[in-house]
Amino acid sequence: MVETDKRELIIKGAIKRFAHFGVNKTTMAEIAEDLSFSKPALYYYFPDKQNLIIAVAEKLISEYLLEVESNLQLSAEPEAALIDLIDLRRNFSQKYFMLYIGDEHSEAYLKNKAFKDLMRKAKEKEVSIISVCLQKGIQKGRFKTIDTMKMAELFLDTLKGLRVCMLMENSPFPNADSFELLLNKQKEVAQLFINGIKNYGDGRADTK
Amino acid sequence: MVETDKRELIIKGAIKRFAHFGVNKTTMAEIAEDLSFSKPALYYYFPDKQNLIIAVAEKLISEYLLEVESNLQLSAEPEAALIDLIDLRRNFSQKYFMLYIGDEHSEAYLKNKAFKDLMRKAKEKEVSIISVCLQKGIQKGRFKTIDTMKMAELFLDTLKGLRVCMLMENSPFPNADSFELLLNKQKEVAQLFINGIKNYGDGRADTK
DNA sequence: CTTTGACTAATTAATTCAAAAAGTCAGAAG
DNA sequence: CTTCTGACTTTTTGAATTAATTAGTCAAAG
Numbered sequence: 001m002v003e004t005d006k007r008e009l010i011i012k013g014a015i016k017r018f019a020h021f022g023v024n025k026t027t028m029a030e031i032a033e034d035l036s037f038s039k040p041a042l043y044y045y046f047p048d049k050q051n052l053i054i055a056v057a058e059k060l061i062s063e064y065l066l067e068v069e070s071n072l073q074l075s076a077e078p079e080a081a082l083i084d085l086i087d088l089r090r091n092f093s094q095k096y097f098m099l100y101i102g103d104e105h106s107e108a109y110l111k112n113k114a115f116k117d118l119m120r121k122a123k124e125k126e127v128s129i130i131s132v133c134l135q136k137g138i139q140k141g142r143f144k145t146i147d148t149m150k151m152a153e154l155f156l157d158t159l160k161g162l163r164v165c166m167l168m169e170n171s172p173f174p175n176a177d178s179f180e181l182l183l184n185k186q187k188e189v190a191q192l193f194i195n196g197i198k199n200y201g202d203g204r205a206d207t208k
Numbered sequence: 209m210v211e212t213d214k215r216e217l218i219i220k221g222a223i224k225r226f227a228h229f230g231v232n233k234t235t236m237a238e239i240a241e242d243l244s245f246s247k248p249a250l251y252y253y254f255p256d257k258q259n260l261i262i263a264v265a266e267k268l269i270s271e272y273l274l275e276v277e278s279n280l281q282l283s284a285e286p287e288a289a290l291i292d293l294i295d296l297r298r299n300f301s302q303k304y305f306m307l308y309i310g311d312e313h314s315e316a317y318l319k320n321k322a323f324k325d326l327m328r329k330a331k332e333k334e335v336s337i338i339s340v341c342l343q344k345g346i347q348k349g350r351f352k353t354i355d356t357m358k359m360a361e362l363f364l365d366t367l368k369g370l371r372v373c374m375l376m377e378n379s380p381f382p383n384a385d386s387f388e389l390l391l392n393k394q395k396e397v398a399q400l401f402i403n404g405i406k407n408y409g410d411g412r413a414d415t416k
Numbered sequence: 417c418t419t420t421g422a423c424t425a426a427t428t429a430a431t432t433c434a435a436a437a438a439g440t441c442a443g444a445a446g
Numbered sequence: 447c448t449t450c451t452g453a454c455t456t457t458t459t460g461a462a463t464t465a466a467t468t469a470g471t472c473a474a475a476g
Contacts, residue, residue, distance in 0.1 A: 006418090027468060038420050043470065104312075105428080154396055161369020168372060188362055196404035214449090235437060246451050251439065313459080 007045045007055075009035055014056050022098040023053060024105050053109050054118060060099075061122045064092050068129055078137035079194050082155070085130070086186045089159065094179065101172055127152045134197070144199045155193055159186050215253045215263075217243055222264050230306040231261060232313050261317050262326060268307075269330045272300050276337055286345035287402050290363070293338070294394045297367065302387065309380055335360045342405070352407045363401055367394050 013035045017026040028049055032039045046052040067088055075081040093100065102110060109115065130152035137143035166174060166182045174182075221243045225234040236257055240247045254260040279296055283289040301308065317323065338360035345351035374390045375382060382390075 028470085029468075039469090040421085040471080041419060044418065047470095049469065150396075151400075154393065154400070157370060157373065157393060158366055158397055161371075161373045162365060163369075164373050164376060165365065165369045185362065185365060188358070189366055192359075192362070192401055192404035194404075196400035196402075200408045236439085237437075247438090248440080248452085249450055252449065255439095257438070 006037075006041070010037070010042060010045055010052065011055050011059055014052055015060070018053075018056060019096050019098055022101055023109060024103055028052075050109060050112055050115070054112075054115055057115065057118055060096060061118070064088075065122070065125055065129070067092075068126065072129060072133050078133050078140070078142065081133050082130070082190055082194060083187060086159065086183065086190055089186075090179070090183055093163070100167070123153075123156065127156060130155060137197075138199075142199060143197045146197055151197060155190070158189055158193070162186055162189065214245075214249070218245070218250055218253055218260070219263050219267055222260055223268070226261075226264060227304055227306055230309055231317060232311055236260075258317055258320055258323070262320075262323055265323065265326055268304060269326070272296075273330070273333055273337065275300075276334065280337060280341050286341050286348070286350060289341050290338070290398055290402060291395060294367065294391065294398055298387070298391055298394075301371070308375070331361075331364065335364060338363060345405075350407060351405045354405055359405060363398070366397055366401070370394055370397065 010031065013031050014026070017031055017034065028042055029039055031052075032042050042052070046055065068085065071084055071088055072081050075084060127149060131148040134143060134146070134148040134151055138145055138148070162185050163182060166178055170178045218239065221239050222234070225239055225242065236250055237247050239260075240250050250260070254263065275296055276293065279292055280289050283292060335357060339356040342351060342354070342356040342359055346353055346356070370393050371390060374386055378386045
């Protein structure tokens with residue numbers, strides 16, 4: 001495939017615009033112009049803007065989840081994998097930061113049922129990936145026997161909570177410093193989380 | 209004091225209105241009417257609405273912090289105290305739920321410098337109270353030697369993060385079920401947190 | 417099957433204006 | 447002098463109107 005797939009081109013063009021200006025400050029006409037397409041051409045491939053947004057989200061999510069999975073397979077230690085995950089998330093959310101910024105109008109796109117379903121499935125997938133990581137830790141005898149799905153979800157919710165909190169306080173545009181602060185807090189809590197599920201068979205708590 | 213302190217009466221009257229309808233749906237005239245005061249009487253005691261709001265916040269915060277402190281002194285075990293704290297927070301945020309709900313206009317009051325300073329100090333105070341609790345745990349040999357201030361802040365940030373997250377998803381009016389869900393998540397994460405800082409001198413991790 | 421120019425319909429942004437709320441003040445009451 | 451009020455002014459908000467932008471359509475052409 002020499003990337004003549006118009007549909008794919010449109011998605012990529014949309015991502016560029018969305019990443020720069022956000023979903024609401026990007027018009028369908030602009031996306032078309034960038035590609036030297038006509039507007040109806042876009043509507044030939046996508047029924048409406050909402051579906052284009054969903055297609056974009058699908059692409060970015062699968063891209064992200066692939067990264068998460070390969071990261072998990074690369075790192076030998078499950079503890080390290082969980083910490084690395086935080087960097088991965090940071091990179092992703094910085095790269096596509098504008099997608100997170102929503103004025104009151106963008107909420108309509110976010111409240112769309114299909115979109116919410118997509119996000120829900122993405123979360124489920126991420127939870128199950130992390131769950132596998134925790135299972136590996138258990139098998140290696142490094143983690144206690146726990147409900148891995150529940151713990152994985154709790155882990156993600158905690159990370160998300162810290163981010164949302166930061167985003168609220170520094171809205172709408174957090175600076176680089178607050179991003180660093182967030183990263184540190186997330187890593188601290190992740191370390192604590194790891195300590196909390198660690199199996200101290202040797203009788204000594206990790207004091208690191 | 210037979211509660212003839214007008215200033216105090218005004219604050220109490222404002223709390224009633226604020227708790228029912230929120231800050232923005234409460235007018236100074238209404239607060240005055242409730243108390244059979246004239247509006248200028250309010251302005252005799254408070255320079256403006258913002259300062260009344262700050263006085264209300266001060267009162268509620270000191271009330272809350274007193275509860276937190278007495279709760280901490282009552283419970284013998286530091287672990288239990290941390291878990292109890294979550295119930296305390298829940299009770300408080302349910303009681304004054306309307307104060308949390310802000311439309312776009314209420315943000316002006318929240319962004320006020322004096323108000324933010326107040327909230328910052330309140331957080332510092334709460335952090336130091338929890339820090340004391342952690343120190344007691346360390347002295348008793350139940351917790352590892354840790355930076356108690358840092359850990360206390362992390363603990364609070366995590367709880368807040370989970371709440372903010374829930375509030376976003378179920379905005380503007382979370383139902384009773386999502387409150388329960390939040391409570392459970394907060395307790396799970398608190399338990400994990402406790403496990404993470406526990407001193408397993410006996411060579412066995414708490415599997416509870 | 418694709419694509420387009422020229423269209424319509426729906427949304428958003430800007431403007432206006434009336435109503436509501438915040439805040440003021442000269443002076444009264446104790 | 448301290449506390450309070452009725453009658454005010456100023457500021458803010460909300461609804462209504464309109465203009466402009468943007469989403470989305472369609473008949474027809476390549």
